[in-house]
Amino acid sequence: MSVKGKLILIAAIAVGAFAMVFGVGLVGGRYKLDAEHADEVALGAKVSLLEARRAEKDFYDRHADIYVEKVRQFVAELGEDVRTAEALEPDFAALVAEINAKAAQYEKNFLATAEVLQAMGYTREDGLRGRLRGAARQLEGHIEMTNLDEDGLLQNLLMLRRHEKNFIITHDDANMATFKADLMRLRRDIELFGAQGGSKEAGAMLVLVNEYAQAFEAYAKQDQLLRVSKSAVSDSAHELMPLVQELEHGLSTIAEDINSRIGLISSSVEIGMAILLLIAVTLTIRSITVPLARLQSYAQQVAGGDFSEVSADGFSGELESLHEDISIMVSELKVKLGFAQGVLKSIPIPSLTTDRDDKVTFVNPQMVEFTGRSGAPEGFLGWAHSRFIFDNNAETMSQQAMARGETLDQEYVFTNLAGVEIIANIVASPIHDLDGELIGSVLLCVDLTEARKQQQAIEQAHQVIAAAAADATAISDQIASASEELSCQVEQSSKGAGAQSAKAGETATAMEEMNASVLEVAHNASDAANVAERTRESAVTGSTVVGEVVDGIHGVYSDFHGVHQTMDNLCTQSDGISDIVQVIEDIADQTNLLALNAAIEAARAGDAGRGFAVVADEVRKLAEKTMTATKEVSGAVLSIQQAAKETVLGMGEAGKVIEGITTKSEEAGASLQSILGMVEETSSQVQSIASAAEEQSAASEQVTQATDEINQIAIETADAMEQSSQAVMDLARLAQDLKGIIGRMQV
Template sequence: MRQAGITTIIAASVAVTILAGVAVLVLYASNSSFTMTRQVQENALAQAAAITAQSAETYLKGTASVAESLAGQDAIQAAFTGDAPKARERLRTYIAAYKDYFSFFLFDATGTIIAGSTSEGKDLTGGDRKERDYVKAILAGQDLVFSNSVFKAATGNELIYVVAKAVRDANGKLLGGVAACPLWNRFTAATIDPIRFGQQGYGFMLDDSGHMIAHPLDKSLLLQDVSQVESTKKALALHNGTFDYDWKGEAKVMSVARVPTTGWIVCMSADAGEMMTPAAKQRSVLIGVGLGVAALAVLVIVLINRRLVLGPLLALNEFTRQVGSGDLSASLNGSFRAELAVFAGHLRQMVGELKTKLGFAQGVLNGIPSPCGIVGPDFTMVWVNQEICDLLEKRDARQSAVGQRSGAFYNNDANRQTLSDRAIQERRPLAAEIDYTTPSGRKLRVAVRTTPFYDLDDNLLGSISFWTDLTQIHEQKQRIEEQNIVIAQTAAQASAVADRVAAASEELSAQIEQSSRGAEEQNARVQETATAVEEMNATIMEVARNASDTAGHTELARDKARHGAQLVGEVETAVAAIREEAVVLTDNMQSLGQQAQGIGTIMGVISDIADQTNLLALNAAIEAARAGEAGRGFAVVADEVRKLAEKTMHATKEVGQAITGIQRGTSDAVSRVDRAVSRVGTASELAARSEAALGEIVTVVEAAGDQVRAIATAAEQQSATSEEINRSVESISAIAAETSQAMHQSAQAVSDLARQANDLNSLMAQLRETDPPQKALS
């Protein structure tokens, strides 16, 4: 609710003071007026009731005089002695003269009408009235009697009452009575019905039993018994006086007066509100005058104060309002006098100091780079920065956050207690790491630190909270831990693979060394075979020359033939040995090819291990780079692993190339050895045939002359075959030399591979002994 300004307060104070005085005067005058008006109105009611009762008394007495007048006349007296016609005539005369009467009649001592007439000319003679109250009263000895109440006439709707006068003879004997019946309507129409008090006030009459005998408004109430009505009871009990009563929820005032002759009650009723109408009007006038005077006084005072006091105060108020709303650049304008000038100077000085301190505080708040929020002592948000709105995904929340419950802002649950609420309740700093889910479903790991702060009077102002997003660090920690497990497993696998590679390398090295020795031995045997083939070739050439020279010397030919047969046997033996060596060489070459293929398979496994190790080292280097300074030691280890993997891949590639060369050379050597074996087989067959021929030469030396030319030709063919075998043996020797050189290179490559496998195993051991990255991070 807006507070009233000082202008309003001054005006209200003056107005209240003046209005209080006016109200006192108006209240006194109004109460006095109401009291006087009430008294006047009540007196008027009482006077009206008394006057009307007096009029009724007078009217009743007047009708009684008429009855008494009739009772004393001779014509009336004569009717009781038997001379009724004169009496009837006299009664007609009276009914004609008195228009306000309904009838006149005479009744004897038995209550029988002996003469009588109505205003309508009806003869009442012979009527029986002995049961009427007034007849009974006359016959009982009363001299003048009024009927107990009014009643309807026998004919028509007229209300009448009866006044009866006893008729006596000269000796005082009761003869009967004379009765006059006045029209009661004529009296009430002239006296009761015209009376009005305002719009709702009127008069009415009751008989002494509580029956309504006169009412100006509701004629249906006439002759009705209203004795049970509360106001009727009071009227009958009071007889004379004034009292208040309620009628259908409205306040009424009634004055009553008793008619002495009959005991009937005249009632004058008025509405209490209408009675006070003059006083109310007077009060309204007094209130209007008082308000006018008060308004004029307030206006004069306000105008004077506005110029001298309120104008400068409004300027000060506007200045403080602008400063209070955050506009510290506002200027204080206006003319100030006396104390207000001093106040304005102090106010300017205060605002300057506020600018300095608030600027510092606002600068500190605006300069906070971390997500931050401030909760007031009532657990509602009083300030948030954009960073915490962005972190918690509160769009446009910085404007609407102020005033929210801290639980509603931080957790979307106004009933939830936050760490800031606890810090305010416990009045101590608190910190915690919590898992937070944003409206979009993103999972955050945040560190919350909150601390209460106080003003200069040590009053609690609230709690300031700083939120730190640890999600990436937490995720990196988890990834590093997972990578540690993977690296440890990989290191164990790499160590096992390195052990297997080292063992395979040693076994391969031993096989290559054995193959190298076999190749060297094969080369030596091939050299020996070449020498033997050269000797055989020289021998064959010599046999050819000798055959040509000894065509005529049979004996010499026979000896030479024997010798040749012996030499052919030796050649056959040497060729068989060469063939066996060639077969062994072929088997060795095939085994060497299979071993080279096994080495190639192992090199593929080592290459895959090196690729995987290089990939793991690269991933480890990436995660270490993400970890920053804490992961530098792990990055160095990962780089060494990567370099070792690259060396392993390079050495594996070289060994693979060497093994490929060995496989090609071995395959070529196997092919050549197969051809050499085939040639040696051919030579063996030729040698066998030569031995058979020489045997035939020995047995048929006599026919040698004819066959010398054939022998020479065969020798030449053997020489050519020997030369071809020699060339094959030289080729096999060259292949064996190349195989031996390739085996030496393979042995060196396998040695390098074994050394690198040992280095890899050592590096894995060192990697297992290195502190895990999370330890460094901690």
Template sequence: MVTLSIWVISSDTYNTVLTSQQETMKRQVSSVEDAVEDYIDDVKTIAQLIATEPSSLTALRGNAQAASVHINHFLQNNPDYWAAFVFDANGKIVAGSNANGTNLAGEDRNTRDYVHSVLSEKQVVISQDILMSQSGSAYIFAVAAPVRDEYGNVIGGVGIFPFWHKFTERYLDNSRIGEEGYGYMLDAKGRVIAHAIDKKLMLKDMRGYDFINTILTEGSGATQYEWEGRAKRMSFKTIPATGWIVIMSAYEDDLAALAIKQRNYLAIGGVAVAILLIALVALMLRRAVIIPVNRMLTFAGRITDGDFKAELEGEYKYELALLADKLGVMVADLKHKLGFSQGVLNGLNVPCGIVGPDFRMVWVNKHLCTLLEKPEALEKYAGIKSGEMYWNDPGKDTLSNRAIRENSALQQEAVWVGPSGTTKHIKVDTTPFHDMDGTMLGSVSIWTDLTEIRIQQEKIRQQNERIAHAAIQANQISHQLSSAAERLAAQINEANTGSGVQLERAGSTATAMEEMNATIFEVARNAGSAAKDASTAKDNAQNGADIVSKVIEAISAIHTKAEGLRISMEKLGTQAESIGDVMNVISDIADQTNLLALNAAIEAARAGDAGRGFAVVADEVRKLAEKTMRATLEVGEAISVMQNVAASNVHATGEAAQAVSSSTELAQTSGETLREIVTLIETVADQVSSIATAADQQSAASDEINRSMDEINRISEATAGLMTQSLEAVQGVSKMASELNRVIAEMSSE
């Protein structure tokens, strides 16, 4: 019974120990799996961090210096990594090195699976193959992350290569079950990628063994097999991210020896507890640190990709809570600044474009596309060369490119010819801009269309030339008007002098006529006395003869003065006609001046605001021309009246001359009669009667002559007044001509 009890207890203990050891193996497998997954997450995070570094993007754009420095610094501070580099979309390394300090730039990795995977899948990838380093002294594997530009496009990638054997030394080589139990790992192809005991098996294909094929087929679980005549148990599990399989293997008798050796229970239990604690700590660390950090990385990655609506999910404790708060504040500030910048760009109502440091377009607005006759959507022009955008010539060195190279603001005026053949005068202002670290980000250009301004300037220049030409013509006409006015004033002055002489002669004629009238009355009185006193007829006849002689002399003087008055009046009529011709010339000049002033006003109106001053001057010239025309009409009317009066004077003077001639004949007849009276006294009565009759006729003729002379006197006075008015009018015309000269001079100076 005791033996049975011992056997039962021993058997139960044996089975219990085997079961316990099998569970321990499972836990160890899970622990190693968790460690591998955490390790993979860590290296993926590091790859993402390097990929999101600005220096990686800069390296892909031609400046690899910063990325090289960063990678060298990373390798120096992380001895668990063999190499790191940045490669472009063709798989060519642009920056990177290995742990030996070898520069890998320029090497081609286009044949590597991880290069094609990261460029096609556009996410972090891990190579499923463990590789031997070029030095042959270490085992490595590849982790690659995509590098994106500002628009989220994958333009290359980052590759890092951790030392795989250093990880297995820490987490696999020291894992033991019993005295002989150990762990190892296979890849999905059945090759040994880690072995705690026999390093010679590394990368050896084990698919020739049945238990290996069982592992590859089932993926996870436990199994038994025989190895070198001894029974073995193993537990295995596949890591989904890589396809790698973690295996713990031990001999059964080695596992059962623990049941016999009770003294080792506590040690084994301690080891198990330690492993459990490690697994627990790893799990807690994963939940408390790694997972929150990964969420933060995911959040930061979405923000980096331009998803500003992303929110940081989950709850955070301790320092991670503070980090989450700071990250939220940073993102909010970033959104504010980017929103402000985008708002400023969208608010620009002038043609504007931004060129990046690679001389390609980063941003354009619709106003620039309209000006440059670019009908496509704005997004179509992002990434094209600035020369192609601005000048339809990809090879042209634009002002924006120069501003970036010279790091200075520039401006230029140029003639731009569009695809449709339209020619425009353009002013371009461009200035470079930098980030807060002073790194060149590109240049901003504003295009201003000056075409309409240049057209208006040319029109104003031509308008000024036409106005200047009109001013010269007006100046010439004003000089002609002034000269004509001066000649007219001289002629009127001469006519005024002749009118004074006419008035003086008319006064003398009136005096002579009064004397003749008195003489005629005396003849009539003597004739009456002769009729009463015939005895004294001879004496009276003799006296009559004397008086008749005086009458003849007076009439002759009157005839001479009347003839002179007629000639003067004819000259006055001629002068008046000359004045009329001059006034016609002045009227024509005034009409031309008014026409020129009207043309100048029209041209000034076309010039707009620039010709407003000329419009005022032209209006003043037009008013002066109108005043000149009115004055010319008034002078013409006065001269016409003067011509009519002069004609009347000539006619009256002719009649007076005829009357004087008649009086002369009568006086001669009276003389003959008186001589006959002296010799023929017997006929005195008849002759005295004839003398009385002749005296009556002479009295009537004398009255007619006296009336004519009064009329001539009045006409002469009227003529003198009209000539004075004409002189004043001509002086006014001369003054207007001077004012016209002054206005034209002011217009010319303007």
């Protein structure tokens, strides 16, 4: 079977294995969904029961009918969940029936409790609580209206109300007994009041007392019934919760069993498919790697130089074709290597080849003789190139050629290992494979020893012939050199004379310009002297003005210092006002306390102290007004103090600034006095410069006349030097002609 067929077979096995695993996973997924549904049903049943209990407690705390509906809703959801559980697992039928019965009993008890709470009243205004509260208020109002509190009836009623509240809060029967005892006492007091002449009011109060007592007894009976109903509800819930937990545990066990079986089946199928796929892959790999190992061994054999054939047994498909291709490749290698070796052996001059490490891979007999060694060329294969040529580790031309990547061609004179001096032209070139990679180098040597000996003899004869002409050439060279040097000197002198003439003309022009500039400088210096005088006068005036400014600033600083002291006194006086206001505030406060004490004493004195109480109240009001006004004045004074302090601080900073300005103005006056002195000195120096400029103008006129005379002499010298230069150039040309004739004679 071909490799392609084997791979297709493995792929088919793998796809089949994955399909089987996928199928098992798909079926297992469905069962897992059932298991997850069972878990959700169990959890839903438990959550429904817990939500019903929470709605029950919310109803007890908040007394709202919406929580009654929530309890009914969650009990209905609990019934749906357990019916779903029964559909998933029929074995739970008995347990589901018991849960439904307990849930129905729980709902019945809760609804009964809700009816009792509704009858008792959700708030203090409705139900039995509203009736009880209304009867108590009517009785209390009647007692207050008839003004019968002198006999302690209202106090007895309030005691009854306190026992009523205690019973409602604590639900303790002891409070009920105390209530009945105080109720009997209240009835006796009312009957006693009736016997003393108030029979009509006493009869009305007894009717109200009986209504209040009946309302309380009815509320107490409902409270006792409520406690019994709540206990029944709690018992039903406590009986229902273990059943729901048992159902949850059973469904969870079923779900875990389903998941465990699905996991076991899936793992078994996956392991079986993995083993089958591993066996198929192993056999396929072995059927491919064994022939490949034989081909690898054959390739290593060829790389080692053994080109013998390998049997084709055991190869099939693509590997058989690969074996045939490798055999054809080896045949081609044998042809090409044979051609290359034949070319190397046919080279008649000394030659060798090296690998990339500069180790000898081929050497011909001529190269062995050229180096002075003896022995068969095969004995030197694998030697280092430097060891073979020089018998040391010196760098070779082959190494240089491989390092540079180019052919080197040099002539060497050296003594070989046999002691013979050799002159040779050596060519070293790098060798690259078909991919351009460096694989070694080739070295070719051409012996030039005899040729160089013949060339040396010819050169010696030529030197004897040329010796005679050398002397004539030397003489001609001396004449030509002398004439050329003379020509250069004359030409340089001519140029110098021309340059001297030109510079003299430029100097004359420059002197004329300088003369005009000196005249202008003299004129400007005179103007500057006038300006300096006017500047000095302005400086004197400025110095006077600055002095007056300094005196004015000193006066401002003195006035400002007086204002600063006045503000300090204002701060001190405002502090005194603040102390006075504080004293007034303390007096008003004490007056207020005395007025309050007087009012209290007037109240204790009764009617006799009412007039005094009115006066004390007016005094207290007056004291309060005084305190209010004092606080306002204190705030105003505090603001004045704060503003005065800020003004003092600001004036302190301003004083520092004025003092700095005073100092700067004094410095400015001193600087202006210094400037005045320098201006006077400058005016004197400008006068001196003007006088010197006039004297320099006269001297410049004399220099200009002398420069014109020098320029005329330079022109005449330049003409003479040009004629001398022409004569020397003619002499140099004749010397060059003579040197050329002698040169032709030497050739």
